[in-house]
Amino acid sequence: MLRALSVPSIQLSLIFFLISTVHVVVNGDKQKDFYIVFLSDFLIDEVSVLQSHIDVLSTLKESEVDAKESLVYSYTKSFNAFAANLTEDEAKKLSSMDGVLSVFPNQYRKLHTTKSWEFVGLTQTARRNLKVESNIIVGLLDTGITPQSDSFKDDGLDPIPSKWKGSCAHFANFSGCNRKLIGAKYFKLDKNPDPNDILSPVDVDGHGTHTSSTLAGTIVPNANLFGLAGGTARGAVPSARVAMYKVCWASSGCSDMDILAAFEAAIHDGVDVISISIGGFSDSYAADPIAVGAFHAMKKGIVAVASAGNAGPTLRSVANHAPWIFTVGASGIDRDFRSKVVLGSGQIVSGIGVNAFNPKQNSYPLVTGADVAQASASKDSARF
Incomplete structure (x- = not known):
């Protein structure tokens, strides 16, 4: 996802986050980590699925109360999984239970110009079908969004598509949604304030605003960066609708658990495309939240588009390469300053x-x- 107004570094990201695991020390030397657990087939309804997650955890804990306290996320809409605070021994016991498909530790992933679309051959004079394009809903998993940007004005847009089932709550320092920016949510596993961020969909970093405007930004004439790279800024599909799912935070990065929760929400909300410019490396697709989330999106007919990363060209430098993901690589560009x-x-x-x-x-x-x-x-x- 190339930046709409950038210097000629066509890297897909500006900020790198440390890949790490959250540790919580309890009961002396017993250390607990966050783990993600995938289970087999769904039960009848969300309430039953949630209770089944508590029941599974209760076999490891001293009581149902302890089980509920250890449960961080219960994924009940698009796939059958949960995230919990477990010791290494508890995680091993879970992985050997009947009906448990996989257990893997939570990790933190890293984030991966007005001229971009001319560069790839999508000119302003290209034929468009505005009626079809304005019915497309793009969900982005990123650092949030700046709603007051001119790229997200809704001038001339029809009402929000009736297929949309998502929401846009009101938050501090967040001006709200419109017919262009139709959804905004945030996911943070511990719910604690980030000293360098805002506990809302507001974009402090700028990465999410950049990717959103590059994909679906409204046409903005006379855009420039401090007088440089002047031109008309526009997204690939200027009339498409945008839904932002904030999963990356200034101090802690992008948590696997939050990424999965955002995938589940986006699938349930009714997006047509999920875009994610976040990456990392896992030992298998089953332990990769982006691959897992994209697979379940594919089953619902939703296209998942992800960045290949900023590193390379060396072995094991390409991220998000599951065969059901539309993976986009970085490239050189024919402009410099x-x-x-x-x-x-x-x-x-x-x-x-x-x-x-x-x-x-x-x-x-x-x-x-x-x-x-x-x-x-x-x-x-x-x-x-």
């Missing part, structure tokens, strides 16, 4: 770069990186 430096001799040196400030004088001394190294960096490192 150049700045010129005039030396004292009059020689002009041109290089790729953008000034982050307005020069206050006409000339500056020429120095190496080592000459202006930070106190925390060695001179050898600063030279690079």
Whole structure:
């Protein structure tokens, strides 16, 4: 998902999150981790499925109360699974039980220009079927969204498609939805405030706003980045509807448990496409929440589109490669931003770069990186 207004780094992400497991220390040296457990066939209704999850956990815990307290998520709409706080021994016991398909630890995944669509050949003059396109609902799992962006204005759009079953609650610092941005939810396993984020669908990072506008942003003329890359910003399908499912947080990253919960919600809400620019590496598809979520989406006729990652080209550098996922790789682009430096001799040196400030004088001394190294960096490192 290429950024609508970016410098020519066509990486699909700006921020990397540490892949780790959440640890909770209890009862002395007994350590508990979050695990995700997939079970076999559904029961009749959601209440029965939820109770079955509690019953399974009760076989490991001292009481049903303990079982309920350990349960973090109960996935009851699109697949039969739950997430719980377990010791390693409890997880091993669960994995050997009848009816348990898989048990794997929760991990944290990482996040992976106005010219993008011309670059791939989708010009503004391409023939469109606005009636069909405005009925498309794109669900995104990301860092949230900025609803007041011009990319999400609903001017000229028809009423929200009747197939939509989702919702858009009101949150602090979130201006709400309209006929363009029709859904917004957030998923955070511990519900605790993030000191560097907002407990709402609001996008603090910018990644989710970028991917949403690239996919389905309304046409915005005269868009630019501080005067650079001026042009008309637009999504691939400007009249499509957007539903945001915030699963990535500034301090903790993107949790497997939250990703699965968002997949389940998006499938139930009635989206047509699920887009996810998040990645990581798992030992198998069965232990990969994106692969599992996308598989269940496919069973409902929903297309899952995911980024291949930012690394490579080396072995094991491609993420989200399950055969039922439409995987999109990064590419080079035919544009760059150049700045010129005039030396004292009059020689002009041109290089790729953008000034982050307005020069206050006409000339500056020429120095190496080592000459202006930070106190925390060695001179050898600063030279690079």
